[in-house]
Amino acid sequence: MKILVRNGQSKRWESADLVRSKAEADLQHLLIESPFLIPIDEIREGVSPLVFAVGEFGLPGSGNTDILALSADGDIAIIECKLVANPESRRKVIGQILEYASYLWGMNYREFDNRVQRLKGKRLTELIEEAVAGEWDRTSFEEGITQSLENGGFTLIIVVDEINEELRRIIRYINECSKSIFSLHALEVRRFQAAGIEILVPQLHGLSVKSAVPKGDKSRKWTREEIFEALAGNVEPGIVAIVESLYEWAEDTADRVWLGTGVETGSFTFHYIKEGKTISVFTVYTNGRLALNYGMLLLQVGKEVLEEFHRRITEIPTFRHVPAVFSKYPTIRVADGFKGSEELEKFKQAVEWLGNTVGSSVGRGASNQAG
Numbered sequence: 001m002k003i004l005v006r007n008g009q010s011k012r013w014e015s016a017d018l019v020r021s022k023a024e025a026d027l028q029h030l031l032i033e034s035p036f037l038i039p040i041d042e043i044r045e046g047v048s049p050l051v052f053a054v055g056e057f058g059l060p061g062s063g064n065t066d067i068l069a070l071s072a073d074g075d076i077a078i079i080e081c082k083l084v085a086n087p088e089s090r091r092k093v094i095g096q097i098l099e100y101a102s103y104l105w106g107m108n109y110r111e112f113d114n115r116v117q118r119l120k121g122k123r124l125t126e127l128i129e130e131a132v133a134g135e136w137d138r139t140s141f142e143e144g145i146t147q148s149l150e151n152g153g154f155t156l157i158i159v160v161d162e163i164n165e166e167l168r169r170i171i172r173y174i175n176e177c178s179k180s181i182f183s184l185h186a187l188e189v190r191r192f193q194a195a196g197i198e199i200l201v202p203q204l205h206g207l208s209v210k211s212a213v214p215k216g217d218k219s220r221k222w223t224r225e226e227i228f229e230a231l232a233g234n235v236e237p238g239i240v241a242i243v244e245s246l247y248e249w250a251e252d253t254a255d256r257v258w259l260g261t262g263v264e265t266g267s268f269t270f271h272y273i274k275e276g277k278t279i280s281v282f283t284v285y286t287n288g289r290l291a292l293n294y295g296m297l298l299l300q301v302g303k304e305v306l307e308e309f310h311r312r313i314t315e316i317p318t319f320r321h322v323p324a325v326f327s328k329y330p331t332i333r334v335a336d337g338f339k340g341s342e343e344l345e346k347f348k349q350a351v352e353w354l355g356n357t358v359g360s361s362v363g364r365g366a367s368n369q370a371g
Helices: 024-033 091-104 109-120 124-132 138-151 165-177 226-231 237-253 292-299 301-315 341-358
Strands: 017-019 049-058 064-071 074-083 155-160 183-194 197-205 256-259 267-274 277-285 289-292 332-334
Touching: 024 049, 024 064, 024 292, 049 109, 049 124, 074 091, 091 165, 109 124, 109 277, 124 138, 124 292, 124 341, 155 165, 165 183, 183 277, 226 237, 226 267, 226 277, 237 256, 237 267, 237 277, 237 341, 267 341, 277 292, 277 332, 292 301, 292 341, 301 341
Parallel strands: 074 155, 155 183
Antiparallel strands: 017 183, 049 064, 064 074, 183 197, 256 267, 267 277, 277 289, 289 332
């Protein structure tokens, strides 16, 4: 493959030189640092982007995977990196990655979480929260991981600097001639360099028509109608009316209203957007609870702003007991927090103060995305 480049001020095209990885560790480092480079959405329908990756994940009875990558919905990808010069980049790597999958299959969530914590020093949910820094359903993630481990529906990816025909044929055969719940693919990652610019050309091999492994209704986004239908089955009509008022105000005030993807519980989240980054303020769930997203706000607006926002929230008598634990997501029953219109208006004022203070870049209500 020949790559030609030029800058906007020149009419001359220059040939980019192929950069050979000197070690498989180069490929590993690249993908651990930027797991989103793997076009997972092209691999399996319904799988969300990979947001976090960890290297050298040890498996009992087996060795260490090069990379284990996760999506915010709990999809799991096992990734092995091989250079074309390595004879294992043909048949042996197939057995190797299948062995890793077989030893990961059936592991429970707690053990999986403990192994990640030993490697990274933090719980899995903390790491995903940091990686996403935006809309995220913790319950859906934990359920997704649990089901992926139970049914073995992993995405297996062999990353190479150059594909060979033998590997391509084996992968094609496995995907097209088996009814396995997992899928196996090769990702050829070729790197070029020219005039100080580095170019990455990823190419997938072994694409199939398999969909993501069903995990309830996890992969779908709730609609407004579904949220209020579920809410009506859980709370009194008066509480539904309060949430409807809150939702309508959010559509007019937020930069984005994000509808959740929970398995059993629907939700909507109030977002401001500043310089392209999401500021997640609060979430209302169909079980009748409201969460203040302090854990995300601490990272997104800073402690000083969050402390003042918390002070304004706790000036509302029914919110007075909300703890100032800014690494958490304090929740309150909507029925307890909003006894009448006065509490609702004060809550809206506090949220609007936050938006005015951080200065969202889209403008209130200018870019609502409720679907």
